[in-house]
Amino acid sequence: MDTDSPTISRFEIEQPPSPKKNRRALSQTLTRVFSEDYKKIEGSIFDPRGERVKQWNRYFLVAALISIAIDPLFYYLPEVNVEEMCMDEDTSLKITLTVIRSIVDMFYAYHIYVRFRTAYDAPSMRLLGRGELVLDPFKISQRYLKRDFTLDLLAALPIPQVRFFYINLY
Numbered sequence: 795m796d797t798d799s800p801t802i803s804r805f806e807i808e809q810p811p812s813p814k815k816n817r818r819a820l821s822q823t824l825t826r827v828f829s830e831d832y833k834k835i836e837g838s839i840f841d842p843r844g845e846r847v848k849q850w851n852r853y854f855l856v857a858a859l860i861s862i863a864i865d866p867l868f869y870y871l872p873e874v875n876v877e878e879m880c881m882d883e884d885t886s887l888k889i890t891l892t893v894i895r896s897i898v899d900m901f902y903a904y905h906i907y908v909r910f911r912t913a914y915d916a917p918s919m920r921l922l923g924r925g926e927l928v929l930d931p932f933k934i935s936q937r938y939l940k941r942d943f944t945l946d947l948l949a950a951l952p953i954p955q956v957r958f959f960y961i962n963l964y
Contacts, residue, residue, distance in 0.1 A: 840912045857901035868954045902950035
């Protein structure tokens with residue numbers, strides 16, 4: 795054995811590599827303390843601090859901002875037809891807004907799927923700092939259904955599209 799090289803006991807914490815030297819190795823390190831079963835379900839359960847979830851949250855934020863900008867424009871659909879002296883709708887704007895809003899609704903639907911597959915911190919472990927993630931799909935689903943599912947489902951419903959396409963026909 796070489797006596798000059800520093801040895802790390804199994805109880806010492808190894809320092810992660812510097813981001814400048816080995817960026818790929820840093821991105822592959824886990825951000826939380828995981829259960830030993832994580833390797834078995836790595837593809838089906840997402841790490842809430844992982845890059846995939848962070849990137850998805852950025853995309854979803856952009857989609858939500860587009861939704862907020864698009865929804866008030868549905869009230870600009872009615873227009874006055876001067877020749878016939880009646881109210882009409884701007885059909886091209888109606889179709890454009892409906893297509894954009896439908897694409898945003900697909901982002902909301904996929905967000906529901908992501909939320910059903912994103913692990914969360916065990917409530918009993920939060921006091922100790924970086925706790926263990928709950929990786930059981932059933933527990934994740936139950937927690938999401940109890941907390942945020944109703945609001946996410948209402949946000950994903952195509953209410954403006956239905957309102958302006960089907961209710962105006964009658």
